[in-house]
Amino acid sequence: MKNKYFDLIDQTYDFPQEEFAIKENSLFFHGIDLSQLIKEHGTPLKFSYLPKISENINRAKGWFREAMQKHNYPGEYHYSYCTKSSHFNHVLSTALKTGVHIETSSAFDINIVENLKERGEITDSTFVLCNGFKRDAYIQNIGRLINSGHDKCIPIIDNYEELSLLDAVIDSNFNVGIRIASEEEPKFEFYTSRLGIGYKNIVPFYNQYLKEHPKAKLKMLHFFINTGIKDTAYYWNELLKCMKVYVSLKKVCPSLDSLNIGGGFPIKTSLAFEYDYAYMVNEIINQIKQTCDEAGVTPPHIFTEFGSYTVGESGATLYQVLYQKQQNDREKWNMINSSFITTMPDSWAINKRFIMLAINRWNDEYERVLLGGLTCDSDDYYNAEQHLQAIYLPKFRKDRPLYIGFFHTGAYQENIGGYGGLQHCLIPQPKHLVLDRDEEGNLSVEVFAEQQTSEQFLSLLGYQKKEKSKLRLIEPNNMLKEAHPEKVVRQI
Structure with a gap:
C-alpha cells in the first residue's frame, strides 16, 4: 500500500526535480542536505542560495541570444x-x-x-x-x-x-x-x-x-x-x-x-x-x-x-511544526515556530503561492493539514487558497520532530516584511544564511544575520535610553517662512 509521504509526492508530480531530491528519507535542495542545515543552525531559518541567481540570469541571456540569432x-x-x-x-x-x-x-x-x-x-x-x-x-x-x-x-x-x-x-x-x-x-x-x-x-x-x-x-x-x-x-x-x-x-x-x-x-x-x-x-x-x-x-x-525571476528561486524558509491542534472533526492545524505574516508576507497579503515540502520523515504516512503561524492574528495561516491544492504532510508525532520548507521565497519577502525592523506581534526575524559554491562546487555557509533579539526590539520601540537630540522650536509667526534665513529659531 502506497501511503507514505514520498509516495504522495512521487505519484502527484514528476519527482525528483532539478532542484529537489530525496536521500536517506530527507529533502535535498540543490544538493544541500536541509536536515543537516537545520541540525547546525536550527529553525526558523532563511537562506539564500547564490548560484541559482547566476544560473537564471545566464539562462535568460541564452534564450535571448538564440532568439536574436534565429531571427537575424x-x-x-x-x-x-x-x-x-x-x-x-x-x-x-x-x-x-x-x-x-x-x-x-x-x-x-x-x-x-x-x-x-x-x-x-x-x-x-x-x-x-x-x-x-x-x-x-x-x-x-x-x-x-x-x-x-x-x-x-x-x-x-x-x-x-x-x-x-x-x-x-x-x-x-x-x-x-x-x-x-x-x-x-x-x-x-x-x-x-x-x-x-x-x-x-x-x-x-x-x-x-x-x-x-x-x-x-x-x-x-x-x-x-x-x-x-x-x-x-x-x-x-x-x-x-x-x-x-x-x-x-x-x-x-x-x-x-x-x-x-x-x-x-x-x-x-x-x-x-x-x-x-x-x-x-x-x-x-x-x-x-x-x-x-x-x-x-x-x-x-x-x-x-x-526581479523575481533573478532572485526568487534562490530563497527558502524552513520551519518546525511545534504542535498539532484538532479544532473540529476535519481540521488539523499544524502550528509552525514562526509567523507567515512576518516571514512570508506575500502568502498572507496576496495569497502568493510557494513550493512547500516536508524536510524529513518522507517514509512516514501522511495526513491533510492546515498550517498556522504563531501570532494572535486569525489571518496568520497558509492553506489550499495559497497552495496549489490541499496541504499534506507526514503525520504529526510529538516524539518525532517534523520540519517543513517553503522554497523560492527569495524575492520581496524581506523587503515587504520590514527586514530588521518591527514585526507583527514582535515575532523575530529568523536567522539568515548565505550559501554559495566555489569553482570546484564546494558549499560555503555564511551567517548573514542572527535571529532578532528582544534588545533590538526594545531599542526600536524606544524602551532603551538614547541620547536625545536638541529640539528646535520655530516661532508660530514664522512657520510658513522656514525656507527663509530670517526665520526665528529658539534652542531649548
Missing part, C-alpha cells in the same frame, strides 16, 4: 535586475558578476549604486534605469550620478513634470526614457496603470517637450504590465499596442533606439509548474522585429527588468 535581429540584449525585489548586498554582487545592468525605483537605490560603483562592481558601462515616481531626493540623486559622469544612467519619465525637474539638476546632456501607462487586466479595479504616460499622449509629449530640448535626448520606451510576461491574449495585445507607439515615436525621434519590456518572467511556485521560457522569448523577438520591419524602422535594443 540587429539589436542588442541587456539584462537588468530590479533592485526592489531584494536589495541585499550578496544578491546585487552576485548578479553584477554576470554582467547585468540595474533598474532602480527610489532615491536610496542611487546610494546603493554609488556604493557599488566605488567598489568597482558597477562601472560607467553599466546601465542604471531609474523608474518610479520621482520627487526631490530621487531627482537630486539621479542628477548627482549623471553629473559624476555616469552617462548610462537613464531616468524613465513617469509624468509630465519630471523632465523639468531633471533638467534643473543635471548640468550636461542626458538621456531619458518614457514609461507607457499600459492598460490593466479586466479584473483590476481601474483601467490604466497609475504609472507612466498614456499611449496616445506619448508622441505629443515628445513633440512638445523633448524634440527641441537643449539637453535631454529620448533613448528608450518602457513597457511594463503587472501580470509579467505570459502567453495570454492580454499580454500580446498590450505588446502590440506598445510596438505601435514605438514605431510612431521612432519615425519622429531618431535618437530612440531601445525598448524596455519590463514585467518579468514567472518563477516556479509549484512542483507542477510549466512555462516555456524559450518559446516566449522567441515569440517576443519575432513580434518586435516583424512589426518594425513592416513599418520600415530599425528594431530596438531590448532591455528586460527581471
